[in-house]
Every structure is written in structure tokens, then in C-alpha cells.
Amino acid sequence: MWKLKVAEGESQWLRTRNNHLGRQVWEFDPTLQSPQEILQIEEARHSFYHNRFTQKQSADLLLRMQFAKENPMHEVLPKAEVKGIEDVTEEVVTRTLRRATSFLSTLQSHDGHWPGDYGGPMFMIPSLVIALYISGALNLVFTEEHRKEIRRFMYNHQNEDGGWGLHIEGSSTMFGSVLTYVALRLLGEGASGGQAEMEKARDWILRHGGATFITSWGKMWLSVHILSLI
Structure with missing residues (x-):
């Protein structure tokens, strides 16, 4: 399975x-x-x-599961009960702050920073996939497990209407939908891949005019991909 490695860099690059x-x-x-x-x-x-x-954010759940084992909370302070302003005493505020800092410390990595997922934008990974594909390095950089997780990420953030947005909470756009669809195909998904997700994506693209309606940035990436096939 996957583990988050922090403050390590063994690659010569x-x-x-x-x-x-x-x-x-x-x-x-x-x-x-x-x-x-x-x-x-x-x-x-x-x-x-x-x-x-309904729940677009992962809340760094896999990271939290890993850190719960690596950084266990040794003491859980009792929750402060506040029913009115008169209950907000110095002792209550201090205990609440200690509870908060105790919890946050379990999410801190050993090098001092707080790791977090930067998974909001949906157009970064497709661009990387296309760049690696046209350079012939897709399978060198991404193992099968990497490709599997990228496909999972894309399917997890496909909108209910079949398209993809600019970010994980965005409504479907031609830019997000076409680039993600192309990336999935380059990652090995067939025209009927997933649980009908590829068909839904293709239907969304065609219903909204087709890939020719993608923005200029998207046209650039599609052109680069097509030129690599000539």
C-alpha cells in the first residue's frame, strides 16, 4: 500500500x-x-x-490513518462544556486550547511541517500525463500502481453529470472534461472503462459541442499530443 515519506530525497535528480x-x-x-x-x-x-x-474533499484521510499510528495521542483531555457566556472561564479556554494543540500535534510530521494534500486543481495531472506520454516516459515515471491511483483519483472526482471541472468542487467544463478523458485513455482506460464513467464523460463532451470547444490552453495540449502521433 501507500505511505507518505517526509523529508527524504534519495533520487539523483x-x-x-x-x-x-x-x-x-x-x-x-x-x-x-x-x-x-x-x-x-x-x-x-x-x-x-x-x-x-456530496463530500468532495478527502480530508487527508489516508495520511491521518498513517499518522494516527505514528503520532498517537497519549492523552485526551475532557471536552469543556459551555452552556452560556458565564461558563467561558480561563480554565475552560486553556483546556480547549490544549485539546486543539494536542490534536494538531498528531498531524505534524517529524521534520516540523504539517503535510497536506494539494489535490484541488484537476488540470495538473492530465497535463503531466500528456507530457510524459509524448516524451515516451509515462511508464518509466509512473508504475502501474501510480497509474491505478491516478485513475482512481480522476474517477473519484468526476461530477455526477459525467464531466470534470477545473478543480474537485467545480462544475463540469470542456477544459477539465476533455483533458481528464484524454489522460484516462493514455493511462490505459478503454472507451468503456470504469463503471460506465468513460461513456458518461464522452456523452458530456459530445452533448456540449465536442473537444473543439475546449479553451486555448486545452487546444495546446491536444495539439501537442496529436503532433506526437505524426
């Missing part, structure tokens, strides 16, 4: 002036989790997928 402080990378290792932990992760994935139209 990486350069750093601060010993990789703040760097966070997900790495796949099939031996990391126990069967019980794998089941917990699969249940979380299943729950997110079935609630994806």
Missing part, C-alpha cells in the same frame, strides 16, 4: 538546500500494512467513492 525539509512523497510498498489496515483503507476508499458527489 533532487536538489535541496534544507535537507528536504517539507518534502512529502507518497511511495508504494505492498508490505507496509497489515491485513487489518488494508481492510480499513479499502473501507475508507469505498466510503469516499459512494459519497463523492
